[in-house]
Amino acid sequence: MNRELRTFADELRKFGEECENVIGIVMYGSLGRDEEDYFSDGDFIIYTCKNVSRDDLENGIRRILYKNHFTVIHDFYKDNKWVIFAHGPDNYILKLEITFSEKSNIKNDIIYIIQSRINDIEKAVILDKDGIKDEYIKNWICLKENVQKEFYEILDSFIYYYDGFLCRFTRGDVFRAYMNYTISFYKLASMAALSEGEYRNLYQPWFLTRDIIKDEKLREMIYEVSSTMDPIEIFNKKSKLVRNFFMFSRKAAQIFDIEFNSEFYKDIMDKIEHRYYEYYNFRDIAKIINYCSKNVKLKSNKIFRSASLSRYDSKVIESLLKEKNIFCIIDLRDSEEIQRYKIENGREYNEYIKKMILHIPISIQYSIDKYDDHYKNMYYAIITQNQKTIGEIFKYISKMIDKGALIIHCEGGRDRVGIIIALLLDMLGVERECIIEDYMASFNGTSREIIEFLFNLIDNEFGGTMNYLKKECNVKDKTIKKLTHALIN
DSSP: OOHHHHHHHHHHHHHHHHOTTEEEEEEEHHHHTTOOOTTOOEEEEEEEOTTOOHHHHHHHHHHHHHHTTOEEEEEEEETTEEEEEEEOGGGOEEEEEEEEEOGGGHHHHHHHHHHTTOOOHHHHEEEESSSHHHHHHHHHHHHHHTHHHHHHHHHHHHHHHHHHHHHHHHHTOHHHHHHHHHHHHHHHHHHHHHHTTOOSSOSSOTTIIIIIOOOHHHHHHHHTTOOOSOHHHHHHHHHHHHHHHHHHHHHHHHHTTOOOOHHHHHHHHHHHHHHHOSSTTOEEHHHHHHHHOSSOOBOSSSEEEESOGGGSOHHHHHHHHHHTTEEEEEEOOOHHHHHHHHHHHTOOOOHHHHTTEEEOOOOOOOOOOSSSSHHHHHHHHHHHHOHHHHHHHHHHHHHHTTTSEEEEEOSSSSSHHHHHHHHHHHHTTOOHHHHHHHHHTTOSSOOHHHHHHHHHHHHHHHSSHHHIIIIISOOOHHHHHHHHHHHBO
8 A cells, every 4th residue: 555645545535525626536557456555656537527727726736745745846748647746755756647537538538447457446436426437337338348449459550550660670760660560569469468358458468478378388479579679680570470460369359259351461461561572681783773873784683682581481482583583592691690590590491492502601700809880890800801702702603693693692681791792883883872872771770881981991901992802802804804794784
């Protein structure tokens, strides 16, 4: 029990009894459940007559606090709630959240009761001059019986915020992508609660993974798709988030006897997904260059750059390879990375794909501390410690380019691939501003400063890209000539 809160609630009730403009007072939160403790807030809805000025009501509440030796140290309105922080005896801080409402709004206000997991309306309504309690009971029954409305609202909200996530993610706005993914995750949690018969407090279900979801495997399905700020990790989770959401949706629909066409909604989600991209960080190197370059036009469907393909099912990859006429996959990851992600994804390439893979590893594990930036140190290490490997990559590209298209990928498709493609495009005479545009299109943490650092490093320490490739990487003139002929229109 919280003595200060109980005292305030009692004084507020007396104030409401004496005030002709107050027709009812409702407590919610832990106070409404009779479970408040030292850290609890005081959550109240004060029902008034129509068009009543709040000034007299606010002043009355301030007098209650002053009478009980509390001083208001800060107060403000947030989402129509009057939030009060008051300092009292023994340095106790009393926090109040007071909503002024009218009887006609009870059908909306009842969500506060529902979210507070209050079952006893009698305890929640501490003052009733005009049938407030009866109105709450009536709307409680309606809400309980109308779970279908909640179900479809959760479903539509999930679609809305998931699309928002994809949109921000595609544009490289990692923070807003994370926020939209997080709300999508909340909707998953809401549907999971609904699938267990819990219809109260659906936005952020109380004790979801402690009391509501009893099955350990189901709890694990929620944990494994939780939100993260890591772009690669969140991308890898998104498909499973959708699958888990629809799994819980089907279960909830069965429990509450709600008509639900999961295939219809899955089709919508697929169309939304393909609105933004097909594969993570996958693109033809000619796409952006041909859009922005005035000096060079590249042949399409020759070289594709990508993040790791191991995140996809073999059938999906095989379909992509056949569609693009790709016959070679150059994988820049080291063996440790390949094994780690194989274990995490639980996937193994089929024989069709295995035959196309060429491993030419460029490690990103370096101990160089030359600069005050992790990526600058990594780029410096790649350029200064992998000349032979880079030369080998260029040799293999020239050797295979006439046979069909090829993919070059690392894990995220940003750094190692970004360096190789930047060197290749610079060698071909593409304007550096266009190369930067292509590099930045990987969005996953890309920085103009880093790609500009790369070019400055190449120019200042090696005399430009062509000198670097020829003298440091042993790229032959015939290789450069062949690549130029094969890639430029």
